[in-house]
Amino acid sequence: LILWGFFKKLVFADQLGLIADDVFGNHEDLAGIESIVGILAFTGQIYGDFSGYSDIARGLAKLMGFELMVNFRLPYFAANPAEFWRRWHISLSSWIRDYLYIPLGGSRSDRVSTYRNLMLAMVLAGLWHGAAWNFVLWGAFHGAALVVHRLYLDFRSLRPDRPTAPHPLRRLGQMAVMFLVATIGWVMFRSENVAQMISMVSSIEPS
Secondary structure, three states, X not given: OHHHHHHHHHHHHHHHHHHHHHHHHOHHHOOHHHHHHHHHHHHHHHHHHHHHHHHHHHHHHHHOOOOOOOOOOXXXXXXXXXXXXXXXXXXXXXXXXHHHHOOOOOOOOOHHHHHXXXXXHHHHHHHHHOOOHHHHHHHHHHHHHHHHHHHHHHHHHOOOOOXXXXXXXXXXXXXXXXXXXXXXXXXXXXXXXXXXXXXHHHOOOXX
């Protein structure tokens, strides 16, 4: 685990980070494909960083006789926002659930309150990363994604005759959409300010 964690951090994340830093640092003079490469590089970098650190910590803990939780379970294979947060940085997402979402009321009240609690919890989670607008927007973006997904589930509950298990091809499509959602979120997370965020996204648009 320790060696695998260092591999993900040093060989995978740090090398992708060089690409991401170059692209985000020159966001005003980019072609669309360059922006896409930089965004995908950061998408891989942040996973390699966080999951690599987690594997190193788990391996060191095992050497001392402690068993730490698995913190990442292939999050980019998630098919919806709720599943993504059950797979991504599980210790953080569990903390958000237990100490923000549930104390706010969770899903114990009406649906509108549930949607509000999801949004508030994720905005606060964004602020936890830093007092900057990009983190607030990142949290609000993921909060909105969770609300949309919960709305979809509430709508499906009105039609219990529909099959619950999606077709494999449909799940692949859902995974692709969720990967796109997560990637858009990482643009917000990585950008140093709103202007950089807009510049990165606008450079992808066809001229």
